[in-house]
Amino acid sequence: MRFSQRAVIVTGGSKGIGEGCARVFCREGGLVSILARGADAGQALASELTRSGPGRAIYIPCDVGDHLQLKQAIEETVSVFGRLDCMINNAGQHPPAMTIDETSVEFMQELMRINYLSTFAGCRYAVPFLRKTRGTIVNISSMTAVLGQEHSTAYCATKGAQVSLTKALAIELGREGIRVNAILPSNIDTPLMRDWAATLADPDSALKRVADMQVFGRMGTIEEMGEIALFLASEASSFITGQAIEAEGGASLDY
Template sequence: MANKSKQKGESSKEQQRRKQSQRRQPGRQGKMRPEPRVIRDDYRGSGKLEGKVALVTGGDSGIGRSVAVMFAHEGADVAIAYLEEQNDAEETQRLVEEAGRKCLLIKGDLGRQAVAKRAVEKAIKQFGGIDVLVNNAAEQHPQDSLEAIDEKQLTDTFRSNVFAMFFVTQAALPSLKQRKGSIVNTTSVTAYRGSPSLIDYAATKGAIVSFTRSLSQALASDGVRVNAVAPGPIWTPLIPATFPAEKVATFGGQTPLGRAGEPDECAGCYVFLASPEASYMTGQVLHPNGGEIING
């Protein structure tokens, strides 16, 4: 079963994580302690996405895994695209299938246009089309100053976070237009308040906000809605794969709620935005961030 640890009534002290780090990105969810919570014990789907097909990038772990599993509980079949984290991807597949839906695994670097196109083609061949596209895959690399960000890091971060989003969306558009589908992009609280140690990452997330707003206007006449989610500090593999162990242990403690969020505390935003309940919403951003007011 998915990790569904209790949270109600826990203090910020109890929410401190074990000191831990991982040597490379993308991180591995199976190595995290505690493992991120994928879905609540009491979650009950109500058919919001019955008969739909979703493609979730970065769906092997973290927020992407929770979205894929929650979509499955709402009746959707899911294709998940991931870089190379095979064990995590297979666990997501198991959880989706446990919910009674089909799950296709698609491995590859979506920052390469040809790879992104093939990924979309595989999903369409398997399921007949795509109703919901969740652009979620991303990477981040802290640096002490702007001068420390070299060309490779800048290029890699934009390729993963922005180029991949363009490439996958371009390839999926014909199917999304045909099915009057929806797109949900993952931006970040850093797009609104900035981050002195994640300047390039925050810049990509700002670009995603503008991409969401512009694309929503471009596709409105086609009946395709485009929205985004801007998570605050969420307990995902990206955290131990990014920050030193001491920072990981207190990650999220600065929020008004005094703790980091769990992936499933974001995933409901994606379910809502992908569902008919959000039929009058496009070009908007939801903010599951633990109470930070960011005006956006």
């Protein structure tokens, strides 16, 4: 097993890409701490993963936008598992489309708090424990960080900030043996994606259009993203740091 008896924290771990990470790490023997606001979904997933094994999972209620809650959740994880080997900063929010004229400064500040400052805080509070294990950090960003997206200026900026943080922190922590990387997904088949499609007149056609953006003619899966995260957290990627891995199914090709 590729992560046996090692501990990982996944923020936003109860659904979507976070759930995919939790499932993959637990399947590989990991000790998984699921941080999320949704108690029912978080506890249900933790119980399911512990039953199925071979790893073990716990759920800790946490609003990552409150950095003190996040600090306490990281400390609680270490108290339960006795160690921390990987921090996956996944939690975030994609707001509805809005022009720059519709985007207030106050809204931008709030989105930075949720999407970027939570990532910074996750890194900041995890690093003291990761030093002891020469662990890893995986930040979940987005392809919009490098490609942009119409009427998503605020969101793209927060995702780009995550990538810059990843690169700078990789330089700072490299001599201490801590590796820091980011994953930039394109269109992933998540509940959020399907909820978005359900608001449209023809959900099936909308999902097909999104799927066709990738050269495979499909969206990525949450567990495919989890597998990339596991690779970046394992010794298989021991010479990789400061990278923004574009997990986009060829969506940026054929310009």
